[in-house]
Amino acid sequence: MQLEPATDADIWLTEALETDPRVMVELGGPHTIELARAAHRRRVAGIEAGNWWFKILPEPGAPPVGTIGIWRAEWAGEAISETGWMVLHQHQGRGHASAALAVLLDLARKDGRWGDIHAFPGVTNTASNSLCRKLGFELIETVEADYADRILHCNHWVLRARRPRRTRRGVGPTTQDEIRPPR
Numbered sequence: 432m433q434l435e436p437a438t439d440a441d442i443w444l445t446e447a448l449e450t451d452p453r454v455m456v457e458l459g460g461p462h463t464i465e466l467a468r469a470a471h472r473r474r475v476a477g478i479e480a481g482n483w484w485f486k487i488l489p490e491p492g493a494p495p496v497g498t499i500g501i502w503r504a505e506w507a508g509e510a511i512s513e514t515g516w517m518v519l520h521q522h523q524g525r526g527h528a529s530a531a532l533a534v535l536l537d538l539a540r541k542d543g544r545w546g547d548i549h550a551f552p553g554v555t556n557t558a559s560n561s562l563c564r565k566l567g568f569e570l571i572e573t574v575e576a577d578y579a580d581r582i583l584h585c586n587h588w589v590l591r592a593r594r595p596r597r598t599r600r601g602v603g604p605t606t607q608d609e610i611r612p613p614r
């Protein structure tokens with residue numbers, strides 16, 4: 432397992448992931464190719480700004496099977512660190528996301544600047560909720576979030592960097608890009 436920063440050249444990967452109805456089933460359905468391309472450019476630009484956004488290589492030199500990252504976001508008016516992940520449909524169920532998240536969290540712990548790390552999978556997103564549980568996140572609430580104009584019912588998980596901190600309940604924005612407060 433290797434994580435490599437995503438680049439402009441990986442735009443095909445974001446297109447393949449985010450226009451695939453099977454990958455996007457828990458995220459309100461597939462995005463248009465234009466939306467996927469815009470998201471890719473925004474996230475690559477976000478790397479310059481200090482966010483982490485990696486492609487997942489099952490082994491060094493192998494073609495990527497998905498993406499994973501941590502970025503600065505806002506939740507209920509507070510700055511947070513948020514993580515998220517996607518694996519190509521044909522590569523799912525083989526442990527790639529589990530291995531990638533373990534590596535990512537290890538890097539984040541060593542880096543030390545991310546603090547508590549939040550994740551917002553849909554409540555019926557079995558694989559993502561399993562990942563959070565398995566990697567030591569704590570489920571603190573369920574929330575409504577606007578993901579690219581779709582209202583999603585999400586679990587709010589937190590991996591504590593240190594001692595527990597109070598988090599406000601309710602509706603709010605989550606990610607760097609697609610998620611906004613419901614209108």
Ligand SMILES: CC(C)(COP(=O)(O)OP(=O)(O)OC[C@H]1O[C@@H](n2cnc3c(N)ncnc32)[C@H](O)[C@@H]1OP(=O)(O)O)[C@@H](O)C(=O)NCCC(=O)NCCS
Pocket residue numbers: 453454455457458515516517518519522523524525526527528529530551552553556557558559561562565
């Ligand atoms: C979530 C996702 C990245 C998992 O990737 P993956 O490489 O298949 O995950 P893994 O093989 O490491 O499995 C992780 C866990 O999910 C479970 N799982 C995997 N696919 C599953 C499925 N289709 N249904 C139910 N559980 C599933 C695995 O059993 C494992 O749980 P366990 O360790 O408790 O047994 C992948 O399903 C995906 O890309 N989903 C669509 C995008 C998405 O929803 N992203 C999350 C946004 S928050």
